[in-house]
Amino acid sequence: MYKVMNYFLIWVLGSAASAVLAKQTFHGDKVFRAKLQTEGHVALIHKIKEAIKLDFWHPDTADRMVPHTEADFHVHSDQADSVQILLQQNSVPYEVLFHDLQEGIEAQLNNTKKSKRHSYTKYNTWEKIVEWTSKLTKKYPNLVQRIDIGKSVEGRPMYVLQVGNPDSATKAIFMDCGIHAREWISPAFCQWFVKELIKGKNNIRELVKSLTFYILPVFNIDGYVWTWTEDRMWRKNRSPSEDAKCVGTDLNRNFNISWCDIGSSDEPCSEIYCGAAAESEIETKNVASFIRSHVDSIKAYISFHSFSQMLLFPFSYTYELAPDHKELDEIAKGAVAELQGLYGTSYTYGPSASTIYPTAGSSDDWAYSLGIKYSFTFELRDEGKKGFLLPQSQIKATCQETTLAVAYIAKYVLDHST
Numbered sequence: 101m102y103k104v105m106n107y108f109l110i111w112v113l114g115s116a117a118s119a120v121l122a123k124q125t126f127h128g129d130k131v132f133r134a135k136l137q138t139e140g141h142v143a144l145i146h147k148i149k150e151a152i153k154l155d156f157w158h159p160d161t162a163d164r165m166v167p168h169t170e171a172d173f174h175v176h177s178d179q180a181d182s183v184q185i186l187l188q189q190n191s192v193p194y195e196v197l198f199h200d201l202q203e204g205i206e207a208q209l210n211n212t213k214k215s216k217r218h219s220y221t222k223y224n225t226w227e228k229i230v231e232w233t234s235k236l237t238k239k240y241p242n243l244v245q246r247i248d249i250g251k252s253v254e255g256r257p258m259y260v261l262q263v264g265n266p267d268s269a270t271k272a273i274f275m276d277c278g279i280h281a282r283e284w285i286s287p288a289f290c291q292w293f294v295k296e297l298i299k300g301k302n303n304i305r306e307l308v309k310s311l312t313f314y315i316l317p318v319f320n321i322d323g324y325v326w327t328w329t330e331d332r333m334w335r336k337n338r339s340p341s342e343d344a345k346c347v348g349t350d351l352n353r354n355f356n357i358s359w360c361d362i363g364s365s366d367e368p369c370s371e372i373y374c375g376a377a378a379e380s381e382i383e384t385k386n387v388a389s390f391i392r393s394h395v396d397s398i399k400a401y402i403s404f405h406s407f408s409q410m411l412l413f414p415f416s417y418t419y420e421l422a423p424d425h426k427e428l429d430e431i432a433k434g435a436v437a438e439l440q441g442l443y444g445t446s447y448t449y450g451p452s453a454s455t456i457y458p459t460a461g462s463s464d465d466w467a468y469s470l471g472i473k474y475s476f477t478f479e480l481r482d483e484g485k486k487g488f489l490l491p492q493s494q495i496k497a498t499c500q501e502t503t504l505a506v507a508y509i510a511k512y513v514l515d516h517s518t
């Protein structure tokens with residue numbers, strides 16, 4: 101009987117058409133956390149996913165679901181109740197992380213200070229970020245340079261901020277934020293960290309005497325703009341696929357390392373679409389070219405994502421341990437301890453493949469393959485309660501604690517790299 105009921109509900113789900121709106125709203129949409137205990141639970145979610153669109157938050161694709169883990173996914177309002185019934189009928193333990201996603205979207209903008217200017221404790225639009233980069237270069241001409249590394253698909257300039265004293269600093273660290281459009285806390289961190297380098301505590305400001313920081317505050321600019329103007333939940337870039345069926349490539353699957361192998365998809369409509377070829381995307385190409393042309397000085401590569409509270413290092417594309425595993429593991433342990441020391445935020449750390457899930461074509465593995473030994477990926481706050489919709493009231497604490505971890509890595513790199 102249950103089985104008949106299941107199939108009926110899944111059929112009902114599939115037949116409910118979801119309207120495509122100009123600016124998408126998410127009234128009544130729910131985000132579930134399913135606590136998968138058996139293969140049967142995993143199979144059920146797959147069945148639902150075959151019938152309707154599930155927007156996976158964590159893991160980033162249904163294929164990575166395994167028993168004894170949790171799966172967070174967003175369901176359209178039309179289908180949310182049916183999905184909930186299916187979870188109940190099949191005894192899948194679950195939580196509802198968002199009962200109304202639109203409310204969550206509105207609640208994240210909870211910094212009510214009136215100023216319309218750029219703010220380190222607010223999420224800033226792309227226009228504000230551009231203006232901010234321009235102001236910084238004017239205000240700190242000896243410390244901050246703005247480098248245009250190329251245009252995005254839609255023609256927006258990709259600005260890397262070079263922070264440091266080019267005369268005395270011979271070693272460099274490359275950092276990028278916002279590869280995935282909806283992970284707003286990530287660009288917020290890059291902006292914060294630039295501020296810390298310029299006017300933070302002494303031990304942070306000291307770093308720029310001997311290190312050059314190349315900081316790309318928004319990697320996937322078109323996608324980021326899209327999350328502000330059209331669809332808050334957008335992840336990929338905005339390049340149309342060849343058959344124009346779907347838009348967007350996952351830029352963190354588009355790097356030239358074991359490209360389009362494990363944990364990525366060659367299906368243009370997938371959220372983890374690897375693109376038509378390695379570096380097919382102009383944004384990937386611009387970043388990869390910049391790093392290649394500075395590879396002699398770049399000693400560390402650090403990329404910022406959200407969410408999960410993890411500090412990851414190579415490999416992503418294989419479960420094999422990286423040749424520098426022991427050293428990277430020690431650094432990650434130290435960095436996480438620094439981070440945790442401030443507010444007690446707990447982070448896990450380890451090689452990406454076994455700590456989060458395997459992915460091919462990701463930027464950290466690619467940087468590592470280029471000889472940049474100190475290659476790390478942060479998954480910032482939180483552990484999923486707010487997910488991509490981390491309220492602005494948490495920006496400051498998140499950035500403060502992350503700054504400590506990054507400073508720890510930077511100091512290590514300065515002292516140990518050759």
Ligand SMILES: [Zn+2]
Nearest residue numbers: 280283405406
């Ligand atoms: Zn991400």
